[in-house]
Amino acid sequence: MIEILTAAELDRARETGALVGTILQAMKERATVGVNLLDIDRWTKQMIEDAGAVSCYVDYAPSFGRGPFGHYICTAVNDAVLHGLPHDYALRDGDLLTLDLAVTLRGISADAAISFVVGETQAPEDLAMIDATQRALAAGIAAARPNARIGDISRAIGTVLRTAGYPINLEFGGHGIGSTMHQDPHIANDGRPGRGYILRPGLLLAIEPWVMADTDELVTDDDGWTLRSATGARTAHTEHTIAITEKGAEILTLPRA
Structure with a gap:
């Protein structure tokens, strides 16, 4: 399914x-x-509920997972990159943490992720990898x-990642989004220009470059996720x-000022 949103829905x-x-x-x-x-998951739950929103993850049970997910945010540490299931783990200095969050508010979903290093030990290779995904x-x-x-x-994504020297997995990537979290079209993190669905104003896309160092x-994991x-x-x-508009792309998932 591909949805084109109205001005009110946008x-x-x-x-x-x-x-x-x-x-x-905040997280x-x-x-x-x-x-x-687990505290990050609990704090996320509270902020979602305080806003009158609904988690896209708690009841999420796709064919590739051991569902339902049962938590409110994905927390991936170090060598984990996607669908990180929150568990009893205390963050350590130098951990590379990815937080991935999707919620629905008033019938429309949005999805975003950030990676950052916890504490004072900031390995240059970690910072370079994070920077490459941000540039991509x-x-x-x-x-x-x-x-x-x-x-x-x-x-465009693949050119940046390949130039930075990272292998690219094409199994998981970006996607359409709207009244539900995952919709068509799939957005691989590398590909051929001039191919695929033609972008139209009103289309929402979740674009998500991700890499593993080598x-x-x-x-x-044994948790199935x-x-x-x-x-x-x-x-x-x-x-x-992002939303496709008449003028180009509008980033929707920036924090409030």
Whole structure:
């Protein structure tokens, strides 16, 4: 399913996106050394409920997971990169943490992710990997404009990641979003320009470059959800939900000022 939102629905999408960005920023500020991942999940739940929103994750049960997910935010640490299931783990100095969040507010969903290093020990290779995903996201957003194609976004993302020297996994990537979290079209993190769905004003897309330092192969934890690098290498993941407008792409998941 691909949805094209009305002007009124886009206004609601802006509210949802701002909520997602604000919660992620709050959780980043709280994610200090010694904080437990289950506390981050609990704080996220409280902020979602206080806003009158609904988690996209609690009842999420796709074919690839061991569902339902049962938590409010994805917390992926170090070699984990996607679908990190919150568990009893206290953050340590130098941990590379990815927080991925999707909520629905007033019938419209938004999805975003951030990666950052916890504490004072900031390894240059971790910061470089995070920076590469952020630059790839910016390139993908810049390519997202009316009458462009999904392949243009994919190629823009892939060019940045490949130039930075990272292998690219094409199994998981970005996606359409709207009244539900995951919709068509799929947005691979590399591809051929001029191919795929033609972008139209009113379309919402969640664009999400992610990489693993030295592999494109994933393995799944015994929890049935958390995806890790097959080599134990560190990982990074950055995501925004955007709206295609007549003027180009509007980022929806920035925190409120």
